[in-house]
Amino acid sequence: MQKAKITVVGAGLMGHGIAQVFALAGHDVTLTDSFAGTLATAKDRILANLKDLGDDQSAVDRVTLQGDMALALREADYVVEAVLEDLPLKQALFAEIERYVRPDTILASNTSVIPITAIMQGLTRRERALGTHWWNPPFLVPLVEVIQTKWTSAAAIDFTMKLHAAAGKKPAHVKKDVPGFIGNRLQHALWREAISLVEHGICDAETVDSVIKAAFGRRLAVLGPLENADMVGTDLTLAIHQNVLGDIESRPGPSPYLEKLVADGKLGFKSGEGFRRWSPEEQAGLRAKVLAHLKTARANDESA
Ligand SMILES: NC(=O)c1ccc[n+]([C@@H]2O[C@H](COP(=O)([O-])OP(=O)(O)OC[C@H]3O[C@@H](n4cnc5c(N)ncnc54)[C@H](O)[C@@H]3O)[C@@H](O)[C@H]2O)c1
Secondary structure, three states, rough: OOOOEEEEEEEOHHHHHHHHHHHHHOOOOEEEEEOHHHHHHHHHHHOOOHHHHHHHHHHHHHEEOOOHHHHHHHHOOOEEEOOOOHHHHHHHHHHHHHHHOOOOEEEEEEOOOOHHHHHHHOOOOOOHHHEEOOOOOOOOEEEHHHHHHHHOHHHHHHHHHHHHOOOOOOEEEEEOOOOOHHHHHHHHHHHHHHHHHHHOOOOHHHHHHHHHOOOOHHHOOOOOOOHHHHOOOHHHHHHHHHHHHOOOOOOOOOOOHHHHHHHOOOOOOOOOEEEOEOHHHHHHHHHHHHHHHHHHHHHHHHOO
């Protein structure tokens, strides 16, 4: 992959991590943010991550901070937006971005759930616009979903897939701009059933999580559901589905159990109670466990 000029708009949690990945891959990265205080700390945050991961610390020298949007954008080959999750903000921002970039600059949004079509519909050149959905933290989770709208050109998708693969990510081409893309659709199909099991008194929240972690969760990192279905046989999968699908949660909206938790102020870690109670020590312990697991997985990927 040739060295590219990449501009990341938004230097928050996701933006600084995305900038770090592209800089480590050898690209020249310009990082911009409308809040000068956030921009000012971005290089320190990137350097701290690089140190923590044992990555080449000189990568931070390929990151340029630029508070002026026009200057940050004018030479970019590729722009990725990681500002707040707000549709009017993103629409206005892309209209502004399009004024400053070249006609062939590829434009990506890192929205979590807003349809890419809605964000990009006002652009003059919609064929160069797409979604790239990174997962947090960007430098530890390999997946980047590359979302195509009905306007996106094959060339823009091809460039973006190659750019991310060459940077060590695992890009997944999402061929239609559907809500939740691929990863969050799958994840929340599981969460819906998990909540339903608790709602209907089949088990408590801790048990749901243990069943997943102690059984198919152990295999999931190396065995996807469709590989698994082929492994056991599509005929067996069909027989199981004939028996069980009619009983699995299929309501179209959120669970009333979840709605009540929110109405009661049981917001999870931030209030100390959600599906379960969480002391500050338990919260810190779980966060540390997830981070350690992701680091080990990345180290295993690198040595494989
Ligand atoms: N946090 C996650 O786990 C996660 C995962 C995947 C995708 N995302 C998505 O990535 C995007 C960014 O999320 P985040 O968690 O990094 O948010 P964040 O709040 O940490 O960072 C957003 C940054 O955007 C800046 N900003 C706001 N308006 C701007 C503008 N007009 N121009 C330039 N900068 C502006 C803010 O100053 C802030 O620094 C969101 O769309 C979010 O949904 C987040």
